[in-house]
Amino acid sequence: MDSVCAAEVIAFTAGDGFPLNLHHFPPSAPGPSDPVLVLHGAGVRANIFTPPVAQTFVDALREAGFDVWLLNWRASIDLPPNEWTLEDAAVFDHPAAVRTVLERTGKTSLKAVIHCQGSTSFMMAAVAGLLPAVSLIISNAVSLHPVVPALAYLKSRYMTNSVGRFMTYLNPQWGLSAPLGWPSVIDFYVRALHHECNNPVCKQSSFTFGAGFPTLWRHENLDADTHEWIKGEFAHVPMTFFREMNRCILAGVLVSSGKHPELPRVFDAQAPKTDARFVFLAGQNNQCFKPESQQRSFDYCDRHAPGRHALYELSGYGHLDVFIGKAAAQDNFPLIIDELRRA
Ligand SMILES: [Zn+2]
Known part of the structure; x- marks a missing residue:
């Protein structure tokens, strides 16, 4: 990159x-x-x-x-x-x-x-x-x-209390290449759930940061070059942050x-x-x-x-x-x- x-x-x-x-x-x-x-x-x-x-x-x-x-x-x-x-x-x-x-x-x-x-x-x-x-x-x-949003709220609680216990990072790059184990499971889940576009990093970033389709932008607001470019712009986010943010979301x-x-x-x-x-x-x-x-x-x-x-x-x-x-x-x-x- x-x-x-x-x-x-x-x-x-x-x-x-x-x-x-x-x-x-x-x-x-x-x-x-x-x-x-x-x-x-x-x-x-x-x-x-x-x-x-x-x-x-x-x-x-x-x-x-x-x-x-x-x-x-x-x-x-x-x-x-x-x-x-x-x-x-x-x-x-x-x-x-x-x-x-x-x-x-x-x-x-x-x-x-x-x-x-x-x-x-x-x-x-x-x-x-x-x-x-x-x-x-x-x-x-x-x-x-x-x-x-309500769905993201539920997912935040679920993720940090379940699979999040076994992982150190989430990584939208798993859409391009997922290591075996939990990353492959998450990639399979995201592919099964997300059909809003054909960019695997876009879909993984939607999963990583919430529960939207997509989460981080409206597709109609991005041009094709930028939508492609984001493939190289999203990577590792540690569970330490997600756990901290989950506490903050619960507290409001x-x-x-x-x-x-x-x-x-x-x-x-x-x-x-x-x-x-x-x-x-x-x-x-x-x-x-x-x-x-x-x-x-x-x-x-x-x-x-x-x-x-x-x-x-x-x-x-x-x-x-x-x-x-x-x-x-x-x-x-x-x-x-x-x-x-x-x-
Ligand atoms: Zn997309």
């Missing part, structure tokens, strides 16, 4: 020594030149923001004059497989990433666009007060309150295990320890996390600072198609760029 061709790749280490990197794309037009840190979700990598479309999210930000930094945090499939959790990323990865960008740019603050589990883990760090230099956070799909809010004293046990039980402004995006047709997820997190932030934050429901969009959809450049990027430009 070839990775995106960045202007420069900056290797750095997380707080616990885990090797991470940032892919830097400087602005391609005059503009604010503010650094924007962009975070991918689970089981993908920084590359997910550069699908084979005419204008990617990275292109749009650069052409608007922003200095773009794509983070490969510990959930990235570009990094060594590891049994990560959101709370480890919140404490070890994201503060180190922000510090690295600020050191490199000489700026005192930055803005962040965060997706899915990049969003949940970054929000953990933000509301715990670990990211004081982040002034604006634009979150897609889910942030502090994971709410999933992100909760921590108590391992890190820096983090609250219940993330909405106190006011957010940050001055950042939050913008929440929710695909109206999201089959992975229901739009209610972002509504609840907006309500929490709005309660503590009425009128300061924003929530947008994106009509006709699902989950990741908000960024990789064939019309995302027209439908979604202008809204995100307008929010990034706001003082």
Whole structure:
């Protein structure tokens, strides 16, 4: 799997020594030149923001004059497989990433666009007060309150309590080549159940991340090249994450295990320890996390600072198609760029 061709790749280490990197794309037009840190979700990598479309999210930000930094945090499939959790990323990865960008740019603050589990883990760090230099956070799909469709809820409980006990990872690449044992059983099950398209990685990713047909996008929003390209963009996700997310889904809010004293046990039980402004995006047709997820997190932030934050429901969009959809450049990027430009 070839990775995106960045202007420069900056290797750095997380707080616990885990090797991470940032892919830097400087602005391609005059503009604010503010650094924007962009975070991918689970089981993908920084590359997910550069699908084979005419204008990617990275292109749009650069052409608007922003200095773009794509983070490969510990959930990235570009990094060594590891049994990560959101709370480890919140404490070890994201503060180190922000510090690295600020050191490199000489700026005192930055803005962040965060997706899915990049969003949940970054929000953990933000509301715990670990990211004081982040002034604006634009979150897609889910942030502090994971709410999933009923079938996905049942599957999450079943998976983590049954076959999940015997496996260390799920991997959408099993659609292309499944090792013997549980991976072959899961591949057989997914092939028997999913008939929505002919892309085995697309179908496996639907199974890995929920119970939709598909889960992560609306097929009508992807062009054929992007639908094919995702075959190389989804891989290993550890059961440690699924077990952690299952606890959060049951609680209706992100909760921590108590391992890190820096983090609250219940993330909405106190006011957010940050001055950042939050913008929440929710695909109206999201089959992975229901739009209610972002509504609840907006309500929490709005309660503590009425009128300061924003929530947008994106009509006709699902989950990741908000960024990789064939019309995302027209439908979604202008809204995100307008929010990034706001003082
Ligand atoms: Zn598909």
